């Protein structure tokens with residue numbers, strides 16, 4: 748069990764900006780897809796900025812998926828190491844988020860998905876108020892032990908693809924326990940974004956609603 752999460756002071760007006768980072772293929776877009784119905788249930792209005800290297804693949808997938816108004820999805824083509832545009836010079840992403848904020852008054856959240864990167868990728872706090880780092884069990888149970896800055900510094904560590912754990916010889920309980928020990932006070936949630944049943948997604952949506960948007964969560 749994680750210690751209670753200390754809410755951040757989100758002092759800038761406007762929708763909260765949430766970063767979603769993590770290695771290639773860990774399930775960042777799948778997490779957005781799984782979160783959309785949970786946000787809808789909670790009346791949370793969302794827009795999304797995606798980042799890909801030289802394509803708009805993730806934006807197109809979300810726009811075609813029927814889970815969000817396609818106009819609420821903007822693509823940034825990083826053209827360089829994915830972390831460059833979320834950390835060193837986030838200008839393109841800030842501009843995309845500003846455009847969405849202006850076009851859709853009443854947004855509660857803007858999700859900014861990084862291109863898939865390595866364990867060292869982190870977000871500039873000029874760009875986001877709060878960020879998640881998504882890894883998955885199939886990358887190996889030693890990933891949390893490697894203590895990459897993404898794993899240590901994110902506001903929420905998400906360990907995805909729990910359903911695959913038995914198939915890749917990983918003990919889901921151990922990887923979650925180890926990640927929790929390494930992160931101390933900051934939270935870790937295990938999840939499954941794909942398949943007939945998803946898992947852990949409601950906990951992530953509740954955390955965002957409670958700790959970023961200061962909404963009451965029904966008991």
Ligand SMILES: Nc1nc2c(ncn2[C@@H]2O[C@H](COP(=O)(O)OP(=O)(O)OP(=O)(O)O)[C@@H](O)[C@H]2O)c(=O)[nH]1
Pocket residue numbers: 769770771772773774775776777778805862863864907908909910911938939940941
């Ligand atoms: N079994 C299983 N597969 C998953 C889960 N989540 C995502 N996937 C699969 O993992 C693959 C990568 O998922 P994406 O959502 O594209 O990952 P991503 O992190 O957005 O990828 P990049 O943007 O390329 O870095 C896809 O084939 C998904 O179907 C999960 O919880 N369980």
